[in-house]
Amino acid sequence: MKSKDIIAVIEPVGGHGGLDYYDFNMLNSIKMQHGYDANLYTCDETSEYESVELVYKNIYGETNKFIRGLNYVKGTLFALLDAKRRSAKIVHLHFVDFGFLEYYNLILAKKVFGFRVVGTVHDVESFEKYAKGDSSRHNYEKFLTLLDAAVLHTEYAKNELVKNLKSNIVDAKKIETIYGPDFDVESLDSNFIEKNVAREHLNLPQDRKIILFFGQIKKVKGLDLLLKALAEVAKKEPSVLLVIAGKVWKDDYSEYENIIEEYGLANYVDQRIGYVNNDDVPHYFNAADLVVLPYRKIYNSGVLIRSMSFGTPVLASDFGPFKEFIIPGKNGFLFEAENVESLAENLHEIMADMTSLKQVSLEERASIKEHFALDSIGKQYCDLYESVLNM
Known part of the structure; x- marks a missing residue:
């Protein structure tokens, strides 16, 4: 050479x-x-x-x-x-x-x-x-x-x-x-932003339990499943707020708007549709309590790796690459893919007991440094x- x-x-x-x-x-x-x-x-x-x-x-x-x-x-x-x-x-x-x-x-x-x-x-x-x-x-x-x-x-x-x-x-x-x-391990600490600071930067409420759906919006990513599950969770956890941040790719976003209207979710969804600039990315992940990846099919997920690098706990579908990286209950959470009831149950359990998320966050960052x-x-x-x- x-x-x-x-x-x-x-x-x-x-x-x-x-x-x-x-x-x-x-x-x-x-x-x-x-x-x-x-x-x-x-x-x-x-x-x-x-x-x-x-x-x-x-x-x-x-x-x-x-x-x-x-x-x-x-x-x-x-x-x-x-x-x-x-x-x-x-x-x-x-x-x-x-x-x-x-x-x-x-x-x-x-x-x-x-x-x-x-x-x-x-x-x-x-x-x-x-x-x-x-x-x-x-x-x-x-x-x-x-x-x-x-x-x-x-x-x-x-x-x-x-x-x-x-x-x-x-x-x-x-x-x-x-x-x-998808990220540099050396930037782990520099990317950390206090949750209240990140939320203030994005004009997000300080008193809500924030779920983040981040990245391109397309059918295979299952946003419809998450919205339907959110409708069930909101009945028991009214402080929950889903933030949708990303641009639409070959999909009809009106379908998701219809679900939001049908299920009465206007007060539980913050829609930020469009390109997210690189400077705002760390703020979104640091502002969130949980990132949800309800994908129907995926072969590799940069959002998963990015979430774990920020130490933001992840709830994802139980197939393929997610099972490759996530040990349920240790460095993340899994639910039965394409099952709205399973997603809703897991979401409610996590939102009801936020204390488990701190240890998951530490385990995520350790996994990232290793791999x-x-x-x-x-x-x-x-x-x-x-x-x-x-x-």
């Missing part, structure tokens, strides 16, 4: 979808390793940062879709040309979808520029679709076969992906689990890069 081999990280979502914090931590984790350096190429909605090139310009918004597509193509081309100029050894692509533009990135990096390519698969849901007979299955398998290595952020996601692939097409040894760098130190994550990435370079 030569000193300071360069890794070109290409992740177009960045600040547009809240991946900027993740990106910066990934960048830092790689730079912690003596033999590697890294540059990030992302979208222009991302704040400026060391070793970050904002090459994807005007690829989101109301501009003509064809123009945005051309901007995307130009962004990737510029990123790869710059990576070549810097003598990068590996291109690390990120996939939140497996469409034409993602395939373009992969073909250009691998076949045209000749890079070794590592890919992080953030969402395996597309594999679910083709596993049920979708005719595009072979397209997704092409992604995996072209990659020199793939990264997933939970064992659950890795297992879901592997079981849906033909063993003679994809070598499972090329697929690694590396926990997502998510950036130097450890960076070493795993760089070990993977070294194995790819030695192929």
